[in-house]
Amino acid sequence: MSAEPSLPTPSPATPRFGVWLVGARGSVATTAIAGCAAVAAGLHPPTGMVTETAPFTDVGLPTLSSLVFGGHDTVDCPLPKRAEHLAAGGVLPHGLPSAVAAELAAADQEIRPGGPLPGRDDGRTQDELIETFATDIRDFVRGRGLAGAVVVNVASTEPVPADGHLPPSSLYAAAALRAGCPYVNFTPSSGLHHSALADAAATADVPYAGRDGKTGQTLLRSVLGPMFLQRALAVRAWSGTNLLGGGDGAALADPAAAAAKNAGKERVLADTLGAAPQGEVHIDDVPALGDWKTAWDHIAFDGFLGARMVLQTTWQGCDSALAAPLVLDLARLLLRAAETGLTGPRPELAFYFKDPDGDTSAALGEQFHALVDFAQQLKDPR
Numbered sequence: 001m002s003a004e005p006s007l008p009t010p011s012p013a014t015p016r017f018g019v020w021l022v023g024a025r026g027s028v029a030t031t032a033i034a035g036c037a038a039v040a041a042g043l044h045p046p047t048g049m050v051t052e053t054a055p056f057t058d059v060g061l062p063t064l065s066s067l068v069f070g071g072h073d074t075v076d077c078p079l080p081k082r083a084e085h086l087a088a089g090g091v092l093p094h095g096l097p098s099a100v101a102a103e104l105a106a107a108d109q110e111i112r113p114g115g116p117l118p119g120r121d122d123g124r125t126q127d128e129l130i131e132t133f134a135t136d137i138r139d140f141v142r143g144r145g146l147a148g149a150v151v152v153n154v155a156s157t158e159p160v161p162a163d164g165h166l167p168p169s170s171l172y173a174a175a176a177l178r179a180g181c182p183y184v185n186f187t188p189s190s191g192l193h194h195s196a197l198a199d200a201a202a203t204a205d206v207p208y209a210g211r212d213g214k215t216g217q218t219l220l221r222s223v224l225g226p227m228f229l230q231r232a233l234a235v236r237a238w239s240g241t242n243l244l245g246g247g248d249g250a251a252l253a254d255p256a257a258a259a260a261k262n263a264g265k266e267r268v269l270a271d272t273l274g275a276a277p278q279g280e281v282h283i284d285d286v287p288a289l290g291d292w293k294t295a296w297d298h299i300a301f302d303g304f305l306g307a308r309m310v311l312q313t314t315w316q317g318c319d320s321a322l323a324a325p326l327v328l329d330l331a332r333l334l335l336r337a338a339e340t341g342l343t344g345p346r347p348e349l350a351f352y353f354k355d356p357d358g359d360t361s362a363a364l365g366e367q368f369h370a371l372v373d374f375a376q377q378l379k380d381p382r
Contacts (some may be wrong), residue, residue: 009098012055017062018149019331020137022172024071024111026092026247027153027291028186030082030104030147033069033091033162037103040064043096048325050351051332057206061332065382071141072133072172073155074117079108088138089290091320103172112136114155116168126166132176141179145187151176151183152327153210156247165227177204184208187353188263201345206359207337209330209346212274212354215322216315217295218265219286219364224299224311225272226363234302238269239279241296245289248319269353271362280283293322326352333378340381348374 021029038044039052040063046052051061074380083104090148097104114130116122141149151172158167166174169189175190176183177200187193191211192201201208217240227293228235270276283315295315303309330352337346347358351367361367 011075014066015147016066016068016144017335018068018070018141018144018146019141019255019328020149020151020176021069021327021357022109022114022151022153022169023073023155024069024078025073025075025264026078026154026156027082027086027320028287028323028327029071030074030079030086031091031320032097032154032327033079033107034069034100034104035081035084035324036064036069036095036328037100041100044093046325049329050325050353050371051329055100055196059375061336061378062089062124064328067328067331068110068144068146069107069139069245070144071107072112072114072136074114077106086150086291086320087210090267091291099370110140114168114172120357126171129171130174130178133172136173136369137179137181146217148335148338150181150330150331150338151179151181153183153185153187153189154189154192154323154327155189157187161190161194164196166190166194166196170197174198174200176205176208177201180206182211182338183208183332184330186323186330188212188214204341207334207342207344207346208345209334209349209357210353211321213352214268214354215319215326216293216317218268218354220295220313220315222264222272222364222367224313225251225269226365228299228301229273235273235277235299236302237278237298239255239298240265240281242281242293242320243281243286243289244283245285245287246291246319248293264353265354291318293317293319299380316318331375336378340378342381348377350378 008089017269023029039046080097080101083092086092087094087097128210153169153172158169167190169191173183173191174197183192188211192208193211266276295312299311301309333349345357347356347360350356351371352361
């Protein structure tokens with residue numbers, strides 16, 4: 001990489017905001033942190049960031065240079081080293097880890113131990129874990145002199161809970177509320193959707209959104225499903241296959257975790273078509289693919305006079321590069337929503353999720369219009 005512009009430093013009068021990432025040393029988090037620094041420094045354009053497009057100008061969103069990162073994780077690979085691994089795999093541009101090494105190191109200093117690990121009991125009660133996590137978040141906000149912080153879950157997908165205990169994602173979600181922070185669940189994991197947190201979610205005095213970020217196959221489904229419905233074409237079957245590696249592939253090799261992931265994919269079809277067609281989604285773990293994924297869809301549909309037809313799609317992409325700009329979008333939008341006094345679930349952010357909060361359309365076009373309207377609401381809060 002040639003000349004490396006220095007990262008703009010906010011003036012003392014410019015408030016800074018925290019982004020606390022659950023799974024802070026994972027591929028998505030590392031890409032988001034490195035990408036935020038790169039875009040803020042002018043090293044790369046904000047490709048994929050909807051909040052950097054015209055409808056969001058002058059909305060009052062925190063600037064990228066004002067964001068400060070920290071988080072929880074159960075692994076100890078330093079962020080700079082993690083970024084080097086991602087660059088070697090083609091996820092991050094060559095030379096970027098060294099260009100933003102200071103920002104990665106600063107974020108790494110703010111990462112605290114997470115937990116509990118699956119199948120392990122570290123002796124703390126659920127409430128003690130929640131309080132520990134909440135204290136970590138409060139200390140981050142206070143220690144860095146932040147005007148506020150948002151908690152974003154980008155950790156690996158959990159199996160659907162089999163008992164009444166709160167899984168880690170729900171412990172972190174409860175900690176976010178206890179620390180007074182907006183919350184985003186970018187994963188299919190339970191998070192705030194656990195029944196034991198229903199009362200806390202219903203009375204939350206911060207905004208929250210989720211769950212399961214819509215980055216690839218389901219993004220296409222949310223566009224194609226309404227097309228078939230609007231053109232009165234009868235979909236007979238819709239089957240799909242996903243090939244992926246990395247941490248996501250390993251996590252989703254667990255059938256219970258895959259079931260949690262597939263539920264959102266299937267829900268989008270049922271919502272956009274009016275009924276679930278025949279067919280299933282299969283997820284295969286292919287470690288050699290690393291952070292790259294391929295998704296195939298085979299759609300069988302009927303045309304005029306019963307003519308049998310088929311549409312096949314192939315989506316090949318880098319999961320972290322698809323997810324990271326959405327994570328930054330959501331962090332900025334939730335921070336601004338909290339700043340304007342909004343609380344509770346934000347169905348206006350359905351554009352980003354397979355399983356959004358509230359009773360909203362599953363069609364991407366309608367979701368985008370709702371998002372743009374939300375931007376105006378953030379610009380002119382009443």
